[in-house]
Amino acid sequence: MENKIGALKNKQVYFTDEVSELDTFIEKNKYTKVVVLGDNNTIENCLPYLNLFSSYTANADIIEIDAGEGSKNIDICIGIWNMMMDYEMDRKSLLLNVGGGMVSDIGAFAASTYMRGIDFINIPTSLLAMVDASHGGKNGIDVNDYKNMIGGFNNPTAVFIFPTLLDTLPAEEKKYGFAEIIKHGLIANEKHYDAAIAYLQEKENSDLNELIVDSILIKIGIVAQDPFDKNERKLLNYGHSLGHAIESSFLALEKPISHGLAVLAGMIIENKIAVALGLLTENTATKIAQDIQSIYTLPKIKADTIAPILHYLLLDKKNVDASIQLAIITKIGEGKVAQTCSTAMAAAAIQSYSEEIK
Ligand SMILES: NC(=O)c1ccc[n+]([C@@H]2O[C@H](COP(=O)([O-])OP(=O)(O)OC[C@H]3O[C@@H](n4cnc5c(N)ncnc54)[C@H](O)[C@@H]3O)[C@@H](O)[C@H]2O)c1
Ligand SMILES: [Zn+2]
Known part of the structure; x- marks a missing residue:
């Protein structure tokens, strides 16, 4: 340490x-x-x-x-x-x-x-x-x-x-903050992911200070490779294209949700897209969704919120020429940036989340 x-x-x-x-x-x-x-x-x-x-x-x-x-x-x-x-x-x-x-x-x-x-x-x-x-x-x-x-x-x-x-810090806020620790594990380090989940499930007495320090090291290590977000740094946006769109659509309804919860939902939906793109196994996507649901009460997305979420998604800063660009994971601890996904594929993934999380 x-x-x-x-x-x-x-x-x-x-x-x-x-x-x-x-x-x-x-x-x-x-x-x-x-x-x-x-x-x-x-x-x-x-x-x-x-x-x-x-x-x-x-x-x-x-x-x-x-x-x-x-x-x-x-x-x-x-x-x-x-x-x-x-x-x-x-x-x-x-x-x-x-x-x-x-x-x-x-x-x-x-x-x-x-x-x-x-x-x-x-x-x-x-x-x-x-x-x-x-x-x-x-x-x-x-x-x-x-x-x-x-x-x-x-x-x-x-x-x-x-x-x-x-x-x-209110306990709920602390829990939401873990969303980014989970994200850092999913994109870069399986052990970090496992330690975060074990801490949250109160299974293991992982040291919070060490989790914080490890998480910062992952973030600043990725930033150092690409400070201006042209390439590798986009990996840190995993969960955030959908997450920000969800956050914005709830903000527009004057029912703001925490950034962390929106990102957790975003990661689950983006994993569904990665499965549809053939880049992630369904088993891994399901395991992650189950881990997250065992800890968090995720935001529910009603059928009539899908269109606004897609609207915000299409405005995402990472998009190029109006095509949706996502950072996705290919397995726990590894990711890929700049994966193109169609609007229909995104809509189907949000729809599937909306049917699962009721
Ligand atoms: N710049 C970046 O790289 C980056 C990365 C991730 C998130 N963000 C941004 O960060 C924001 C979310 O951050 P957040 O979750 O910290 O939200 P926040 O700053 O709104 O804090 C959440 C709540 O906790 C309270 N709070 C914070 N610390 C406290 C403490 N020690 N004791 C009591 N209350 C405390 C705040 O007053 C607030 O009510 C979003 O705007 C998001 O876009 C930026
Ligand atoms: Zn974030």
Whole structure:
């Protein structure tokens, strides 16, 4: 474990419970000002812990936004920029994003565009953000119901992961965060997948910290091969073409579901497509669906939601020339990017999911 934590540190990812390491880092970089961005839950539950040990966060100005995906939009972003100006942040100021993926996505976007870009540090507070959203440099906001339509690539100056912050994360959110750990296992490492499922089924006392560290190593390893998402990195989008389309269609109905649940449903549907394409065995697809269903109550897709999901799917950023492009798995621990699938094939897979998950 020490070696793995050391490997992360070399990539400016600090996995520690020593909040003082954050102060040492900030001290070294001589920022003119430090501002904390968080949502109402993370400001209430996580900031007080950081403030116990960090004089920088304790003395920082605070920008608080409402919790929930509904805040990841341009209006809230304008509010953030206005407060950054009110706080007189300059190009040598630092933004600390203290929150889940919603906060790090919009915070990284706001910091990357403010005065053509200032430094920001992600301090993820949700499991999903610890293993996924806070790494890899993608930032962005949603437009209406369309997920991550506007945004860019820009790496955080550092990521500080304090696992203690998970203590206040609602149990359901923690469980949803596991969706990305499961995804990392399915695309890259069967053992990681088995360990995640065993942890969730409470069969084995796998160490959560080790699962987190392994999951980050998988993510940043894939990102390093292709930082700008042209090829190998698309593997991380496994489950997400369908997942985002499902998330958007529920958002449009004003019944938002968690990103993690949408991705789990997305993986099951994309596996059905991979089976139809002859790239995955039916047995493996069934095993994965059973594993997931033994742990999660999956979102139900009613017959009249299939058309809206297809509509959002066709707008997916990974599509080329209006043909649906998917990252799929060929077995547990291995995947393939840029597989073309027809609209009819996608419709049939969603239909089949909708009949199975009632
Ligand atoms: N940039 C990327 O590479 C990337 C990758 C994956 C996901 N994402 C994005 O991340 C977002 C989802 O992230 P999320 O699941 O963390 O959602 P989130 O940020 O909305 O957090 C979920 C909920 O948990 C609360 N919360 C978070 N940490 C807490 C804590 N320690 N104690 C108490 N409450 C806490 C939040 O206030 C919120 O209500 C989506 O917008 C998704 O698009 C981005
Ligand atoms: Zn995701």
